[in-house]
Amino acid sequence: MSQVILCRVLDYDSNLIESSLAAAFLKLGVNRHFQSGENILIKPNLLSAVSPERAVTPHPVVFAALAQQLAAMDLTLSYGDSPAMSLPAAAAHMAGLAGVADHLGVVHADFSSATTVRFSQGIHFKEAPIANGVLAADGLVNLCKLKTHALTGMTGAVKNLFGIIVGPRKAQLHVQFPDLQSFSNMLADLNREFMPRLVVMDAIVAMEGNGPMNGKPRACGWLITGFDPVAVDAAGAVIMGYDPDDLMVLKTAQKAGLGKANPRDIEVTLLDAGTGMTIGEGSLADFSSQLAIPEFVRPAVSRSIMTLATQLAGPLIKRHVMERPAILPDVCTRCGQCVKACPVDPKALTQNQPAAVPLYRYDRCIRCYCCQEICPAGAIVVEPAWPGRMLASAKAHRTQSTRD
Ligand code: SF4
Ligand code: SF4
Incomplete structure (x- = not known):
């Protein structure tokens, strides 16, 4: 079983989000996964230089709370992403993350230069130019946003890792892996090589419709935390009204041994943000109908x-x-x-x-x-x-x- 914590948070109230993450970290035993003095990179999904209200990027309040929790474990923090468009620094600035990072002393990592890395365990995908900021870190924390995606159905933690590849190589990878199955194989290899230590998903306001860039913000009210990126994505998928088993990326990642996509194999704890009290415990399957947002607008993609x-x-x-x-x-x-x-x-x-x-x-x-x-x-x-x-x-x- 993989463990996932869902905190009920209805808006971007910094106090509630800080206390929610603290409760989730305690419940998961996050501190056992980091060692004092390590260099940890937070990898937010910064698709483009757009403001937080568009729900394209994780909200700066979530980023701030996460950075504070990690800093309290005596870690040296950096952050960064290689956006599909815009320069990394411009995307971080517009998303509101740069201001928070400056305030908290979180360094903007080098996502402009890369080193080609040969993957030790790559089956379908064997090498890629990885941002030097990623390679300089001891470990990754995956900070993703729950959004629809025209190719993959949804984007969350597993897809977020695509952004550690720098520059035009990302676009070329679509040609090298041109259908959803081969693209999913590529993502599985990438995730295996750069498995995050921790995943935090901002599903407080997600994106529905024409995602991942031009959809509509949709209030969902959940902040999701776990170690297994596939299980965290599965929880996000359920909120969107998907059966995670219908999503090729998750099915492939599960098959590759990266985590659990089957809701029956995921143990969830629902926490109330205000009190930190447990409001539900069981398998993700037990809560599927309760978590699914009614009439969430999903893309008409490639699962049929x-x-x-x-x-x-x-x-x-x-x-x-x-x-x-x-x-x-x-x-x-x-x-x-x-x-x-x-x-x-x-x-x-x-x-x-x-x-x-x-x-x-x-x-x-x-x-x-x-x-x-x-x-x-x-x-x-x-x-x-x-x-x-x-x-x-x-x-x-x-x-x-x-x-x-
Ligand atoms: S290959 Fe098709 S979907 Fe991809 S960018 Fe070109 S026109 Fe768009
Ligand atoms: S569809 Fe029109 S607006 Fe959109 S990128 Fe192409 S030319 Fe620009």
Whole structure:
């Protein structure tokens, strides 16, 4: 069994979050996993330079409480991430983490330079340029945000580790591992090599809809802590209304022996933030219906029988049948960033003129959703798989006929 603590915290009240983390640390025995004097890197998910209200990044109040708890164990702390867009320092500043870090003496780690590391246990993924700030640390604390993700369904702890890889190599990895299964294998190898000592997930306000960058904040009210990144993600998945077993990343990580994704194998303790009292204990499966947020808007991705069929049937079916990115022309600002972000060569997105809405070439598209993730205007959405598109088009036709 893996142990996960869920603290009921309804807003970003610093006192409540500090006392919640203190109670969770005590319950888990976190101090036994660190030694006085160690250099520990906090790895927040800093996808881009956006303000905390967007629910893209972990809230600075959570970061502050975590840093304080760790500092009390006589650890030397640093933090950092390699954002998909923006410079690391700009993302940390906009997310509100840089100000907190300066105040608490947490050093901004080097995420601008990297050293290529050969993985000792890599099965599918054998080497990568890892941020020197990560390599300088004795251990990692994974501080993730609960969000929807167009490729993986959700992003939490396991996906957060992708950010320790620096620079354009991240985009190229989507080409090297072009489908969800191979991408999940890659994440499993990366997590095995850089297994965090501790995971804290900010699910107080999560992101639903068009995540991980342009979705809507959704109040969920949970601060989640554990040692097993897969189990923490499974708890987040349940809050979103997923069966964790339906999420390829978690299923693969469990198969690779990185942790537990099956809710029956995860022991949860629910704590009340104000009193620190236990308000529930049992397996994650026991609390699934209680934890699931009603009508949480999840992406229409790649867990379906349709996806399995497309993986088996190959690129032709994938091109025509599978979910795909699409641009909302009325929202698009024609900035061209999606074209730059597209990692395939030749590109699956083209902009015929500088001020034109880019056009997709679905025959080249590997469905990595880098374009959707990077779009600063939120103009790229995920269109449903072929049957859904047919239904939507028939519905639009019926509506039009009624009007005519
Ligand atoms: S990144 Fe978004 S706003 Fe910019 S061109 Fe692409 S779709 Fe339009
Ligand atoms: S068009 Fe978008 S989803 Fe398709 S390969 Fe390019 S970045 Fe990935």
